[in-house]
Amino acid sequence: MPNILIIDDERSIRKTLTEILTYEGYKVDEAGDGEDGLKKFRDKGYDAVLCDIKMPKVDGLEFLEKAAEINPDVPVIMISGHGTIETAVEAVKKGAYDYIAKPPDLNRLLITLRNAIERTSLVADVKVLRRKAMRTEEMIGESQGIVKIKETIDKVAPTDARVLITGENGSGKELVARWLHEKSMRAKAPLVEVNCAAIPGELIESELFGHEKGSFTSAVKQRIGKFEQAHGGTLFLDEIGDMSLNAQAKVLRALQEGKITRVGGDKDISVDVRVICATNKDLLKEVEDKQFRLDLYHRLSVIIIHVPSLNDRKEDIPLLTDKFLDNICKDYGIPKKPIEPLALKELQEHNWTGNIRELRNVVERLVILSGKSITHGDVKSHVLPSA
16 A cells, blocks of 8 residues: 655645545545655655645745655655746656646546656665676675685686686585676676586586577577677576586587587587586595596686685675675665674674575574564574574
8 A cells, every 4th residue: 555645734735635635546645734744754664755845834846845855756746726837847847756736637637646656666676686687796795705806807717718616505506607797808798607517417508509490399590699699798607517418518518629519500600708616515536536538627727716604604694684684675675684793793693504595594584573673582593593
């Protein structure tokens, strides 16, 4: 149910608008002057504001300016019986969503209000999507391991050297790969990601190199593979240790010759791709077990970056928690929740088998289930339920 604030010094106008909007399904708060309106606006979230211009203490134009400083995304519709064209223009210049003269045409008022609320919803959705689609997230941490990784990225990224990223699941290997691409000369070209563990062995070759129409039963049309899609950019092969030996041989040829052949095709296709790989396995142990090619390992591991587990960098947990709180609360459209020092200490003492991914999930759980702040009791109840 949308929340509307009506600010008008005429009680009869407030009551009439409140009755109409309540009947239309809105939740309405009233304020008798701009000062009271500002207080309510600060204390509570609104989807739209209907505001008179001529009022005691704080007039409508002054309210408009101060409201924009508090939350510029909330549309303010100005309503006045004393207005002129100049007043309307000034109100719109100061950020008013619309201007309606008194007595207001109720149909126009309701349509304007509906459009204003839809705009608020769209602005919020766009902000969330933009935040998710924005450039790579910052690499949070001041521990020795993270500082070393950042220094290595700065040195290696501008080159075309192939990089092998190792570490446990959920430790942030993908983020390292993204930063290697972001700081490279290929940053404007695509970063194409392939999760080798998620693709069945019989399909991995088609996924990487593409296929020609009719090359196998379900090949009803030609398919462009990930190597071609990443031409000029970076190909990130996640969980490379799960790739079949047959596919490994073809990847090795692509790295050696800079050429690929689609499944079912006989034409060599040149590709200019920087390859970055990641794995949670010990590839040398996989080589011993004849599950991974030694020559491919040496091709991929020009530079090796090991990402420490969260248990090995617990001093970064306060910074990570603060960042996750900020992002999650913004996504939910709520004020950022503070976390008590004892609660933070409890998080630092926890055994993080799922690493950064687990910590983010835990912070989101605490945001949802806690009150106005996250307490030590919340952590005990929601992070360590067995305790």
